[in-house]
Amino acid sequence: MARRAPSLDIKNMTAVQLMELDGCMRCGECAEWCPTYEGSGFSPGLSPRDKIYRWKRFIDKSYGFWATLFGPREITEEEFVAFKDDVHGCTTCGICATVCEAAINTVELWEAMRANLVKRGTGPYGKQNTMPKIINDTFNSYNEPKDHRLSWIPDDVKIADKADILYFTGCTAGIKQTNLAVSTARVLNKLGVEFCTLGEDEACCGSVLIRTGQFHKEEELAKRLVQSNVKNIEAKGATTVLYACSGCFRASLVDWPRLLGEKKPFKVMHVSQFLAEKIKAGEVDWVQKPFGEDKLVTYHDPCHLGRHVGVYDAPRKVLQSMPGMEFVDMKRNRAYQRCCGAGGGVKSGMPELSLSVAKLRVGDAMSVLYPEDEPKTKTNIFAQACPFCKRNLSDGRDALLAEENPRADIVIEDVIEICARALGLSNVKD
Amino acid sequence: MAMEYFSGVAGVSLTFNVMMAVAFMAVFLLLVGFYFNIRKWSQGSEGWGLDPADGRKGNFMVFFKTYWKQLRSHSIHHEQNILETLVFDVLLLRRTARADPLRWFMHMLIFIGWMGLFSLSGLMFAVEMIYLVGFHYIDPEWFREFLQFPNQILGYVLLFGVIIAIARRLFIKKVKENTNSYDSILIVTLFIVVVTGFVAHAGRYIAFGITDFTGVDFIHYDYLFWTLGGMTPFLTYVKEIALTHSILALFIGFAFIPYSKYIHAVAAPLSMIVNKGGEH
Numbered sequence: 001m002a003r004r005a006p007s008l009d010i011k012n013m014t015a016v017q018l019m020e021l022d023g024c025m026r027c028g029e030c031a032e033w034c035p036t037y038e039g040s041g042f043s044p045g046l047s048p049r050d051k052i053y054r055w056k057r058f059i060d061k062s063y064g065f066w067a068t069l070f071g072p073r074e075i076t077e078e079e080f081v082a083f084k085d086d087v088h089g090c091t092t093c094g095i096c097a098t099v100c101e102a103a104i105n106t107v108e109l110w111e112a113m114r115a116n117l118v119k120r121g122t123g124p125y126g127k128q129n130t131m132p133k134i135i136n137d138t139f140n141s142y143n144e145p146k147d148h149r150l151s152w153i154p155d156d157v158k159i160a161d162k163a164d165i166l167y168f169t170g171c172t173a174g175i176k177q178t179n180l181a182v183s184t185a186r187v188l189n190k191l192g193v194e195f196c197t198l199g200e201d202e203a204c205c206g207s208v209l210i211r212t213g214q215f216h217k218e219e220e221l222a223k224r225l226v227q228s229n230v231k232n233i234e235a236k237g238a239t240t241v242l243y244a245c246s247g248c249f250r251a252s253l254v255d256w257p258r259l260l261g262e263k264k265p266f267k268v269m270h271v272s273q274f275l276a277e278k279i280k281a282g283e284v285d286w287v288q289k290p291f292g293e294d295k296l297v298t299y300h301d302p303c304h305l306g307r308h309v310g311v312y313d314a315p316r317k318v319l320q321s322m323p324g325m326e327f328v329d330m331k332r333n334r335a336y337q338r339c340c341g342a343g344g345g346v347k348s349g350m351p352e353l354s355l356s357v358a359k360l361r362v363g364d365a366m367s368v369l370y371p372e373d374e375p376k377t378k379t380n381i382f383a384q385a386c387p388f389c390k391r392n393l394s395d396g397r398d399a400l401l402a403e404e405n406p407r408a409d410i411v412i413e414d415v416i417e418i419c420a421r422a423l424g425l426s427n428v429k430d
Numbered sequence: 431m432a433m434e435y436f437s438g439v440a441g442v443s444l445t446f447n448v449m450m451a452v453a454f455m456a457v458f459l460l461l462v463g464f465y466f467n468i469r470k471w472s473q474g475s476e477g478w479g480l481d482p483a484d485g486r487k488g489n490f491m492v493f494f495k496t497y498w499k500q501l502r503s504h505s506i507h508h509e510q511n512i513l514e515t516l517v518f519d520v521l522l523l524r525r526t527a528r529a530d531p532l533r534w535f536m537h538m539l540i541f542i543g544w545m546g547l548f549s550l551s552g553l554m555f556a557v558e559m560i561y562l563v564g565f566h567y568i569d570p571e572w573f574r575e576f577l578q579f580p581n582q583i584l585g586y587v588l589l590f591g592v593i594i595a596i597a598r599r600l601f602i603k604k605v606k607e608n609t610n611s612y613d614s615i616l617i618v619t620l621f622i623v624v625v626t627g628f629v630a631h632a633g634r635y636i637a638f639g640i641t642d643f644t645g646v647d648f649i650h651y652d653y654l655f656w657t658l659g660g661m662t663p664f665l666t667y668v669k670e671i672a673l674t675h676s677i678l679a680l681f682i683g684f685a686f687i688p689y690s691k692y693i694h695a696v697a698a699p700l701s702m703i704v705n706k707g708g709e710h
Contacts, residue, residue, distance in 0.1 A: 010473045010474055010475075010482055010487075011475075011481045011482070012475065012479065012480070012481060013474045013475065014474045014475050014476065014477060014478065014480075014496055014500075015471045015472055015473075015474035015475065015476065015492050015493040015496040015497070016471075016474070016493075016496050016497055016500050016701075016704055017474060018470060018471040018473065018474045019471045019493070019497075019697050019700060019701065020697070020701045022467065022471075022693045022694065022697040023694055023697035023698040023700065023701040024694065024698075025691075025694045025698055026608075026612070026613055026691070027526070027529070027530075027533060028604070028605070028608055029529045029530070031608075049608070053610075053612070059470065059473075060470075063469075063470045063473050064466070064470055065463070065466040065467075065470075065689060068466055068469070068470075097708065098708075099525075099529060100525070100708060101523070101525045101526045101529060101698075102525075102694065102697075102698035102701045102702065103519065103525065103698075103701050103702040103705045103707060103708025104701055104705070104708075105705050105708075108478070115479070119481075215479065216479070253506065254506055258478050258479065259479070308506075309506055310506070
C-alpha cells in the first residue's frame, strides 16, 4: 500500500525552529502574559503554549518517529484552518519569547508558521491576502497613488534634496497619520538638522508582508521593496536614516539585512534615539510646557521598538527632559509591557480582539495616570512612539469613554508630537 | 562463570552480562530516538525565510550547520556569553526562577536528583568495567556500598521534586486544566521509576541482611517504610523488583527521552544556547 504524503510540507521553517518546538516544557508562562489570549477571554487556541504543541504534533505526524516508520498521519484541513485562525490571533508582540523558560524565539516561530501556511494555501487571514497586490501596485499599504506620499509636507518645512540624514516617513505617517510626519519634520528643522526624504520613491518597509507571512508573494515583493529603498537611500547620500514609525524601524534594523543578505550601508535610528542624543549634547532648548500646564505622563513601549530591538531609555529620556512633564512608568513596562493589540495584522484581521487588548492597555495607563484613590483634576498624557500603537490605544480609550469610564479621558500622543509642542511647533499641516 | 551484577541484585538470574545486554539495548533505543529527532529537525531549512533545500531534507548536517550558523550570528537583543547561558540559564534555570520560584525549586530537585543518580550509576558502571578488565584497584562491592548513602539522598531529592510536580498538576487549578497526556506520562513514569528504586533498594537490604538492624535509626525506618514494614512479597520478589526497577530506569528514565516530553531536557538547553539566553 502506498504511503500517504505528509499533510504538512516544512517550508519556511529552519531546522533550529523545529528543534525549538521540542524544547517547549509547557510551563505555561507564555499564556500567563499573552495579551491576545487574555484579550480573547482566554480562548484556549490563542495560548502560545497550545500553538507550539499543536504545530509540534503536526510536525510529528508528518515527520516524527512513527511517521518515518509507518507513514505520515493525516492532518485535516479543518485542523489547518483552525490553526491558521489562531496563529493570526497574535500581535507578534514577543512577550512570550521574553518570558519563555526555554528561550524559544517565538516571534519568528509564529511568522514562520504563517509563511508556511501561506505557501500551503491555507493562509493568510481574511483580507490580509490583498496586501501584496496593493503594495506591489502602489508601493504603499494604503492603496494610495505614489504622489500622495508628499501630501503631508507643509509649506514651511524645508527638506533637502540630498543630506547626510534621511527621514524615512513610512506609509502610515506619510499617508494616514500625517501629524507624526509633520511633527518630525518641524522638530528636525527647528533643531537645525538638515535632512532629506525619499519622497515619491519611498516604498513600504515590508513589515506588513513579513509579519503576515507573505514576504515571498508577488515575486519576492518584500525583497524588491527593500532593494528599492536601500538603493534610493544610497543615492541620497544618507549615512543615517531616521524613523518615527517603530514598525519601519524594526523592519529596517532586523528584516532588511536578512532580506538583502548583507549589512545596510547606513546607520538606522529611531527619532527618539536621535533626540535623546541631541538632548544629552545640550542641543535642544524646550521653549514651553508641551500642554501649557504640568502634566503626568506615562509611556507605552511599542513592541517593535522595545522588546524587538531593545530601545527603552531614549523615549523616556526625551519625555523626562521636557518642562511640565512628570514621568511615571506603568506597572508593566519595558520588556514586560503589554502590547497595544494592533500588531501582527490583528488590527486589520480581528479588530474586536485588537480593541479588547487596547482597552486593557489603556487600563494600565489609567491606573497610574489617575490612581483610584485620587480625584481626577486634569487630563494626563499617554505617550508612545508608534503610529499603530497610537491609533489602537486611541480606539481603546474611545471605547472606554463610550462605556462611560471617565478615567479613560487621556491624551494619547506620540513622543515626537509632544516634542513639537514643547518646541512651540504645530503638529498639524495647516 | 558470569560475574555478579554489583549495581543490582546478586543472584543467578541477574548477571552482569544480562544487565549489560539490557543497558546496551537502552542505549541503542536512545540513539535511534535521537537519530529520528535530528532527522526530523533536519527537514527544516538552513536559514530565515528559506525553504528546505532539494535533496537535503533529513540530512543530519542541515541541523548542525543551521545551529552553528545561528549560534555564530549577531543578535539584535544582546550577545549573552555562552558560558553565562550555560551556568545561569541551563544549569541554574534562571529564567524559570524569575517566573515561578516553586516551579524552579521543583525543576532543580528533579534535575539534581536525576543527574546525580545518573552520574553515580555511570561511576558505578565505570568501576565495574575497570574491575572486569582486570584492574582490581577498587572493589566494586565496596564501592556499591559506598554509594548507597548519596544514592539514597539523591533518590529523595528526585522523589520530592516529582511529588511537587504531581501536586502542582493535581491541586493548582490552572496547571491541572492545562495538563494533557504529554505532560502526565512524563511525571507518572518518573514517579514509578523512583518508587520502584526505593522499594528494590530497601528490599534487597532487608532480604540479604546487608544492613545492620540492631540499632533504631533513620535507615531502619526508611527501609521498613519502603517495604511496608518488611512485608514478605517485597522480600521474596526482591530480585524481580530490582530487575523491574533497573529496566524501567534504563528504558523510561533514559531510552524514553527522545520519544517523549523528556526531549525538552535536551532541546530546551540547546534552544537557550542558540538564542543566546533568549530575549531577557
